[in-house]
Structure formats: C-alpha cells, structure tokens
Amino acid sequence: MRLDEFQGVNAGYVLELYERYRQNPESIDPETRQAFESWTPPSHDTASTQPISGNTNIQKIVGAANLAECIRRYGHLAARIDPLGSEPIGDPSLHPGAHGITDADLKALPASLVDGPVAESSANAFEAIEKLRRIYCSTIGFDYAHVFVPEEREWVRHAAESGRFLPPMDATSTEAVLDRITQVEVFERFLHRTFPGKTRFSVEGLDMLVPILDEIICGAADHGARNAVLGMAHRGRLNVLAHVLDKPYAQILAEFKDPVAAKSFRIDLGWMGDVKYHAGARTAAPRGQMYVTLAPNPSHLEAVNPVVEGMARAAGTSVDRPGAAHFNGGITLPILIHGDAAFPGQGVVAETLNLSRLAGYDTGGTIHIIANNQLGFTATPADSYSTSYASGLARGFKIPIVHVNADDPVACLEAARLAWEYRARFGLDFLIDLVGYRRYGHNEGDEPSFTQPVVYKAIASHPTVREIWAHTLVDKGTIRPELPDALFKRHLEVLETAYASLKPEQDYVPPLPPRAVAGAAGLVSTGVPLDRLREINDALLTRPHGFTFHRKLERGLEKRKTALANPVERSVDWATAEELALATILADGIPIRMTGEDVERGTFSHRHAVFHDADTGKQLIALQAFPHSRAAFEIHNSPLSENAAVGFEFGYNVQEPRRLVIWEAQYGDFINGAQVMLDQFVTSGRAKWGLTPSLVFLLPHGYEGQGPEHSSARPERFLEAAADINLRLVNCTTAAQYFHLLRRQAALLERDPLPLFVLTPKSLLRHPAVGSTPQELEQGRFLSVIDDDDARGRGGAIKRVVLCSGKVYVDLIGSERRAVSSHIAICRVEQLYPFPNIALKEVLERYPSVRDLVWLQEEPENMGAWAFIRPQLEELIGDRCPLRYIGRARSASPSEGSAAWHQLNQKTLIEQAFDLDSHASVPSLVLSKQV
Numbered sequence: 025m026r027l028d029e030f031q032g033v034n035a036g037y038v039l040e041l042y043e044r045y046r047q048n049p050e051s052i053d054p055e056t057r058q059a060f061e062s063w064t065p066p067s068h069d070t071a072s073t074q075p076i077s078g079n080t081n082i083q084k085i086v087g088a089a090n091l092a093e094c095i096r097r098y099g100h101l102a103a104r105i106d107p108l109g110s111e112p113i114g115d116p117s118l119h120p121g122a123h124g125i126t127d128a129d130l131k132a133l134p135a136s137l138v139d140g141p142v143a144e145s146s147a148n149a150f151e152a153i154e155k156l157r158r159i160y161c162s163t164i165g166f167d168y169a170h171v172f173v174p175e176e177r178e179w180v181r182h183a184a185e186s187g188r189f190l191p192p193m194d195a196t197s198t199e200a201v202l203d204r205i206t207q208v209e210v211f212e213r214f215l216h217r218t219f220p221g222k223t224r225f226s227v228e229g230l231d232m233l234v235p236i237l238d239e240i241i242c243g244a245a246d247h248g249a250r251n252a253v254l255g256m257a258h259r260g261r262l263n264v265l266a267h268v269l270d271k272p273y274a275q276i277l278a279e280f281k282d283p284v285a286a287k288s289f290r291i292d293l294g295w296m297g298d299v300k301y302h303a304g305a306r307t308a309a310p311r312g313q314m315y316v317t318l319a320p321n322p323s324h325l326e327a328v329n330p331v332v333e334g335m336a337r338a339a340g341t342s343v344d345r346p347g348a349a350h351f352n353g354g355i356t357l358p359i360l361i362h363g364d365a366a367f368p369g370q371g372v373v374a375e376t377l378n379l380s381r382l383a384g385y386d387t388g389g390t391i392h393i394i395a396n397n398q399l400g401f402t403a404t405p406a407d408s409y410s411t412s413y414a415s416g417l418a419r420g421f422k423i424p425i426v427h428v429n430a431d432d433p434v435a436c437l438e439a440a441r442l443a444w445e446y447r448a449r450f451g452l453d454f455l456i457d458l459v460g461y462r463r464y465g466h467n468e469g470d471e472p473s474f475t476q477p478v479v480y481k482a483i484a485s486h487p488t489v490r491e492i493w494a495h496t497l498v499d500k501g502t503i504r505p506e507l508p509d510a511l512f513k514r515h516l517e518v519l520e521t522a523y524a525s526l527k528p529e530q531d532y533v534p535p536l537p538p539r540a541v542a543g544a545a546g547l548v549s550t551g552v553p554l555d556r557l558r559e560i561n562d563a564l565l566t567r568p569h570g571f572t573f574h575r576k577l578e579r580g581l582e583k584r585k586t587a588l589a590n591p592v593e594r595s596v597d598w599a600t601a602e603e604l605a606l607a608t609i610l611a612d613g614i615p616i617r618m619t620g621e622d623v624e625r626g627t628f629s630h631r632h633a634v635f636h637d638a639d640t641g642k643q644l645i646a647l648q649a650f651p652h653s654r655a656a657f658e659i660h661n662s663p664l665s666e667n668a669a670v671g672f673e674f675g676y677n678v679q680e681p682r683r684l685v686i687w688e689a690q691y692g693d694f695i696n697g698a699q700v701m702l703d704q705f706v707t708s709g710r711a712k713w714g715l716t717p718s719l720v721f722l723l724p725h726g727y728e729g730q731g732p733e734h735s736s737a738r739p740e741r742f743l744e745a746a747a748d749i750n751l752r753l754v755n756c757t758t759a760a761q762y763f764h765l766l767r768r769q770a771a772l773l774e775r776d777p778l779p780l781f782v783l784t785p786k787s788l789l790r791h792p793a794v795g796s797t798p799q800e801l802e803q804g805r806f807l808s809v810i811d812d813d814d815a816r817g818r819g820g821a822i823k824r825v826v827l828c829s830g831k832v833y834v835d836l837i838g839s840e841r842r843a844v845s846s847h848i849a850i851c852r853v854e855q856l857y858p859f860p861n862i863a864l865k866e867v868l869e870r871y872p873s874v875r876d877l878v879w880l881q882e883e884p885e886n887m888g889a890w891a892f893i894r895p896q897l898e899e900l901i902g903d904r905c906p907l908r909y910i911g912r913a914r915s916a917s918p919s920e921g922s923a924a925w926h927q928l929n930q931k932t933l934i935e936q937a938f939d940l941d942s943h944a945s946v947p948s949l950v951l952s953k954q955v
C-alpha cells in the first residue's frame with residue numbers, strides 16, 4: 025500500500041506521524057522514519073495527482089496504532105462484566121485482522137506505537153496490545169471515549185492503563201474486604217431466615233456495593249469532605265443503612281417486628297411514618313470529620329436524585345457573609361445509586377444530570393453507581409432501554425463510565441478509587457455501572473422464575489461474591505482456609521445477639537417531626553421602620569460608578585427612588601415590596617437562595633434582581649451589594665426543568681433549613697411538572713419522615729384570558745394535599761401583604777417551618793389596586809383575611825358577603841356595580857390554608873343581617889378552592905344563611921381558550937356577584953347556585 029492511499033482517520037494518523045517526523049525525526053521509530061525519508065506529503069492541490077512512493081510497513085504501523093485505539097475505545101464491548109457469564113458482544117475492530125495486521129506483525133513492531141504506560145514495560149507492540157486487552161477487556165469496561173475534554177479523557181486513560189488505582193492486595197486489605205462482604209451477606213441471610221417472606225429488597229448479587237461505598241466515602245473523608253449525601257432506591261437500602269450509615273441492628277430488627285408502639289402514633293405531630301426501606305438516616309458520629317446522610321426516599325424511582333444534589337449543594341455552600349454565596353465542592357459529596365431499569369427510564373435522571381455543570385447547581389461532581397442487577401422487576405434490558413448499556417444516558421453528559429463485574433472485588437474497588445479520584449481532580453460526575461444479578465425475585469416474596477426461568481437456574485447455583493473471594497484468597501494462600509467460616513459465624517452472632525436482646529417497642533425510634541411553636545405565625549412581627557426601609561431602598565438603588573442601566577429601565581428606577589417618600593401614598597408596587605422584603609430579611613441575617621426559570625429578570629420583566637450593564641453586559645446584583653446585608657443572597661435562572669429544579673430546592677432547603685429558599689414558576693401551572701416532588705417530598709415529607717421543609721413557591725395565577733394553562737396554578741392540588749398543617753397556601757392581593765408574608769416566612773424558619781405556596785399576580789404586578797403605602801410596610805402584618813373596609817361601617821345593612829381570593833377581588837372592586845352595591849361586602853381570604861376560620865368568623869359576625877354568603881372564584885367549580893372551602897364555610901355559617909357558589913361551572917379544562925370568551929365569563933361572574941337574584945343573561949360557563 026502506498027502512503028497516499030491511506031484514508032480518513034488513518035490518513036490523519038500518517039500525517040500526524042509525518043509531522044512528528046518533520047519536527048524531530050528521532051521521535052518516531054526507525055522503520056517509520058525510513059518510510060518518510062522518501063515521501064512527500066500531499067498538498068491540498070496536488071494530493072490526488074502526485075505519485076508518492078511508500079513502504080508497506082506503514083500500513084502495519086497504522087494498523088497497530090488503530091488496533092490500540094480501538095481497544096481503548098471499544099474494549100469495554102468485549103469486557104467480561106456479567107457475573108453470570110453472558111458472552112460480551114465484542115467488536116470486530118478489536119482484532120488485528122480488522123486492521124490488516126497479524127500477531128506476528130505486532131511482534132515485529134515497537135511497543136511505542138501503542139503508547140501509554142503499557143508500552144513502557146513491553147518488549148514489542150504485541151505485548152503492549154495484550155496488556156491493553158487485559159485492562160480494557162477484563163472484568164472492567166472503561167467507557168470514556170465520549171469525554172470530549174482531552175485533559176479529562178487522557179486522565180481516565182492513564183488512570184486505567186497505569187493501574188494506579190488498583191486496591192492494595194496485601195493480606196490485611198484483602199481480608200478486610202472478605203470481612204466486609206461477609207457482613208453484608210450474613211445480614212441478608214439472617215433477615216431472610218428470621219423474617220421469611222418479608223420484603224427487604226436484598227442486595228445479594230450486588231454485595232460489592234457496600235465496599236465500593238466504603239472506599240468512596242473514606243476517600244472523600246481523607247480529602248477533607250464534611251458531608252457525603254447518598255440517594256438510593258429500595259435495592260440494598262437496608263444493608264447500606266446498617267453498614268454505611270451505621271443504623272443500629274436493633275432498630276432495623278425492631279422495624280421488621282413493626283411494633284404497635286405508642287410513640288409511633290403521633291398524629292398530633294402530623295406523623296404517619298413510612299416503610300422501612302424508604303427511611304433516611306445520618307451517621308450519629310462523623311467518619312473523620314465527615315457525616316454521611318442517606319436522604320429519605322419515596323417509592324418513585326430516581327425522584328430523590330435532585331433532592332440529594334440540592335442537599336449536597338447546601339452542605340457545601342457558605343452563606344454567612346453578605347454578597348454572593350460561596351460553594352466549595354471539596355467539602356461535600358453526593359452519591360447516587362440508581363437502578364438499571366430506572367436510570368434510563370425516568371426523565372428526572374436526565375433533568376438532574378443536566379444540572380451538574382450549571383453554576384447555580386454544581387455540586388462538585390456526583391458519583392453515580394448503577395446497581396445493575398440486569399432486571400427491572402420482571403423486565404429485561406431489552407424491555408428497558410434503547411441504549412447499549414443502562415448507563416447510556418450519561419455519555420451525553422461527558423461522564424466517564426466504568427462497567428464492572430460485581431463478582432470481582434479487585435475490579436470493583438479499582439472502579440471506586442478511580443471514581444473518587446476523578447471527582448476530586450475535576451469536580452465532575454463519574455459513573456460506576458456495577459453489573460451483578462438479583463439473587464431473589466424483585467422482592468423476597470416474588471417468584472422470579474415465572475419470567476426468568478433460565479437466568480434463575482443459573483443464579484441458584486452461582487456462588488456468592490463472598491464465596492468466590494474466599495476461594496481466591498485461600499487458593500492464593502493469603503488466608504487460612506477456616507477464616508471465611510469463622511468470619512461468617514462472628515457476624516451471625518452479632519445479629520443473633522441483637523435479635524435476642526431486642527425490645528421492639530423501645531428499639532423502634534421513629535424520626536418524629538418537631539412540634540411547632542403554637543400560634544407562631546400570628547405572633548411574629550414583620551413591620552420595618554420606615555426610616556430603615558428608606559435607607560435600604562436608597563442603598564439598593566445606588567449606582568456603582570460607571571454602570572450603565574438599560575434606557576428602558578431608567579424610568580422604573582427613578583420611580584423606585586420616591587416609592588417610600590409619602591407614607592400614605594399607594595406607591596409601593598409588587599416588585600418593590602418583594603425586593604424590600606428580601607433586603608430586610610438579609611439585613612436580619614437570614615441567607616436567601618432564589619431560583620426559577622428566568623427568575624433573575626422575572627418572567628414579566630418586573631424583578632430585575634440582576635442588572636446587565638447596557639454597554640458591557642457586566643452584572644449588578646443589588647441584593648448582594650447593599651451595606652445593611654448580613655447574609656448571602658444567591659439567585660439563579662434555572663434550566664428549563666420543574667421536576668428536578670423543585671427537587672433540588674427541596675433538598676437544599678431540608679439540608680439547611682435556616683436559609684430562605686424560594687422557587688418561582690414561570691406560570692403557576694408549570695409546577696405540574698414537579699407534581700412528583702410536591703406529592704412525594706414537599707407536602708408529605710413531614711408525615712412520612714419528620715422533615716420540616718419551608719420552601720417558598722411563587723406561582724403566577726389568575727384568569728386573564730391567557731388560556732387553560734397560563735390561568736391557573738391549580739390551587740386545588742395544594743388544598744387536596746393539605747392536612748395536619750403541612751403547608752401554607754396564600755393568594756395575596758397587595759404588595760404589603762406579600763412583603764409581610766415573605767418576612768413572616770423567614771421569621772418562622774426555625775419556629776414553625778412549613779412549605780409556602782404563594783399564588784402571585786401577573787397583570788396585577790403593576791396595577792394600582794395592588795400597590796401599598798409605605799406605612800403598611802411599617803405598621804402592618806400579614807392578614808389571612810381582609811375585611812371590606814368600605815362595608816364595615818354599615819355592617820347591619822349588608823345583605824350579601826362575597827368571599828373571594830386573589831386577583832378576582834380586583835375585578836370585583838373595579839366593577840361599576842361596586843359603587844351602587846352598598847348592601848354587598850367583599851372580603852378577601854388571603855390565606856387558604858391553614859384555613860383562617862377564626863378570622864373569618866370575626867368578619868362574618870360584623871354582618872348580622874346577611875342573607876347569603878357567597879364563595880366567588882374564577883376557577884371552574886371542580887377546581888380552585890371551592891371543594892376545600894365549602895365544608896369549612898358551611899360549618900362557619902351553620903343555618904344563619906344559605907351558602908352560594910359563583911364561579912365557572914365544572915369543566916375538564918381550567919379555562920376558556922379565547923380571550924373574548926374569557927372576558928364574557930369574567931364579566932358575568934362579576935355581574936352575578938352584585939346581583940342578588942338573577943342569573944347569567946348571556947350564554948357563558950359561569951354558574952351561580954345555592955348549595
């Protein structure tokens with residue numbers, strides 16, 4: 025073959041070699057040098073025509089180099105990573121013949137062609153290639169060709185080929201591994217025997233998971249990490265709880281006994297508990313200086329991923345100084361253990377991986393482990409994913425992957441050590457695909473051979489990893505033959521002793537939520553002296569020298585300067601109230617984290633928490649730069665995610681509950697995408713796991729003719745989940761109410777933490793009716809019910825009390841009918857949950873002659889607050905007067921699609937509020953009925 029006949033990659037390689045030869049002929053081997061001596065490389069215009077002489081050895085050289093490259097890229101396809109011995113798919117490019125060479129050719133070529141650490145110790149290319157095969161096609165498959173950053177890819181390559189991360193093989197280390205996997209196996213066997221048929225989701229078949237975690241956690245602790253946060257599903261969780269989190273055997277065994285202990289029934293605290301394989305834990309004592317936490321986990325697979333990331337982010341972020349928050353990935357370590365069916369199947373995995381390199385969400389690198397038992401309940405890999413491996417998704421995120429045979433402890437520990445070092449070096453994610461099997465069915469009561477008869481026959485006679493490792497060590501003479509049994513017996517005795525002395529009712533310790541300070545919400549004072557507010561407002565508006573604001577923003581900034589000038593003028597709009605609330609919270613020393621899609625500017629261009637210099641694009645964050653602040657403020661535009669984005673903030677919040685965490689939806693309905701997080705974590709986390717979240721959700725809501733989605737934040741969903749005082753749901757109508765609400769939430773973070781859902785305005789953001797006076801910020805407080813100030817003085821004359829919540833109130837008071845309807849009072853229920861029945865009762869008592877009480881809402885009858893509020897109102901009024909519903913009729917969709925139709929319905933709604941008798945005169949969706 026002539027030199028100029030090489031094509032594609034090969035041609036590139038020849039030219040690269042030639043370039044090396046040109047610069048330093050000594051840098052390449054003599055045979056190649058000889059070939060180049062008589063060769064002229066093609067120039068662009070002559071490449072196809074110039075006759076070039078060559079040497080056929082070049083083909084062999086290139087063939088050897090390509091073979092080495094293919095082994096590095098595709099060797100994992102031939103790796104023996106399945107403990108059950110399935111044949112790897114392999115790849116033709118892994119054979120010399122595919123590159124036009126033979127073993128004999130390789131033996132005649134220098135090892136330097138293969139490059140890397142293996143070349144240094146090899147006599148020729150054949151030896152070096154054989155060593156590469158042992159590395160890349162053994163019980164580990166290094167899968168990193170997709171890592172497009174050369175430095176990262178080269179690091180993994182060198183780490184793999186140098187064997188630098190192989191575990192020590194001295195007698196003490198190898199025996200320690202045997203001891204650990206014996207402990208893991210004995211635990212499962214003991215539970216199997218003692219509680220036959222009880223679900224435990226045994227780890228067996230993936231026992232090496234525990235030593236892998238040991239290795240990673242110890243590595244992190246040695247390098248100064250302070251917190252490791254783990255997230256995992258059911259598989260092997262009890263084993264991890266017992267051996268990685270050090271959860272006492274007594275407690276786990278007590279949970280298996282499931283005692284009806286009085287202390288576990290604490291409905292007064294809103295406590296319901298959860299199944300034992302969902303419980304979280306935290307190590308009681310640190311390992312080194314590091315605590316290990318396992319996040320509690322719902323049944324929804326992979327949902328915990330963003331929660332763990334948020335926890336890790338919070339644990340690594342320091343916020344005690346004003347200005348920006350500072351994240352240090354070196355002190356925190358998230359570890360996520362995934363299922364092989366769940367990892368590719370659940371969208372939240374991709375959403376979470378997408379957070380990993382974003383400044384506001386970086387956690388310094390996550391170590392992922394796929395606990396790959398090659399089954400998902402009854403589904404096989406062919407049923408479960410379209411990628412080649414369960415880990416395929418990680419490739420797109422440039423995450424190095426190591427597939428490893430779970431029956432080879434040495435390979436497993438090498439993978440763990442490599443993962444940890446990579447993370448420490450680059451602060452990036454790493455994935456271990458731990459390939460094993462599942463010894464029993466999906467759970468221990470499930471019969472796996474109904475669907476996998478052949479595999480389960482093989483598993484029945486397959487030795488455990490403990491047995492395999494024990495044999496290896498005995499055969500090598502590293503340990504005495506009687507040691508494996510002795511270790512087994514010792515660990516069994518520990519469990520038997522714990523079981524024999526078990527007092528289930530005492531040993532069972534539910535993680536009850538703390539009792540809230542009674543009435544705390546009503547007691548906090550949230551007003552701020554006007555002088556202080558003015559001072560802070562001026563400081564927030566200070567222009568750094570040389571900063572040019574966008575021309576269109578200048579007017580708003582000018583207006584802001586005088587917003588607090590007149591104490592009784594309604595000059596404080598929504599955005600001003602928000603910024604002043606946040607600023608005063610920071611001045612009180614409470615750090616704030618705020619995220620959401622486009623949250624920095626605000627969807628409706630009202631917030632401008634981050635200014636961009638009109639000339640340079642440089643950023644200015646006023647809340648990080650005012651002198652009164654005593655804590656950090658961070659704000660980040662989130663990626664276009666709701667599920668992972670909310671999960672992340674939930675995790676951040678529960679990890680560091682003394683920080684105010686706010687998530688804003690672009691439109692309230694987008695929170696639908698985070699329904700799993702709401703149901704599984706936010707609203708039930710207290711009842712299931714004793715968590716006390718206090719995350720704030722800002723959800724634009726209100727019927728303005730923008731169609732079914734952008735009208736409703738679906739308040740009914742929060743009300744459906746509301747029980748045992750597990751959340752606050754507010755639909756407030758003035759800037760001052762919002763100011764006090766945010767300040768109240770910050771003040772309650774420790775005393776009475778609850779998630780806060782705020783239905784926020786859209787068109788009303790700049791509406792004068794929503795504006796408040798500076799005096800209201802100074803003197804007021806949050807009111808859960810606002811009476812009708814105009815009607816109060818003539819309480820006896822009021823015939824109808826209309827109760828409503830949120831934006832529709834502004835429509836009502838803006839109606840022409842309002843001025844001529846002195847017999848109607850319009851009162852606002854600003855807090856829907858906890859339901860303010862005392863405040864409402866007081867309001868209703870002011871109107872003794874009322875003939876009907878109306879609940880008016882914009883939403884259809886099957887949505888909004890009606891279903892929740894109806895029984896509450898019925899109880900409040902008893903038989904004093906009838907209760908009436910005015911609102912849209914039941915509907916499958918939240919609102920009309922047409923703006924004109926919306927207006928018609930909205931008008932009818934308002935008309936009916938003021939009309940004591942009549943019904944809709946035009947065809948509309950609106951319903952007015954006595955109930």
Ligand SMILES: Cc1ncc(C[n+]2csc(CCOP(=O)(O)OP(=O)(O)O)c2C)c(N)n1
Pocket residue numbers: 259323324325362363364365366367370395397399400401466
């Ligand atoms: C979101 C979600 N969908 C379905 C299930 C029901 N489910 C529980 S475990 C399981 C199989 C999971 O397989 P895999 O991820 O491989 O984990 P393994 O149980 O094999 O460890 C299924 C379908 C669930 N818990 N969560």
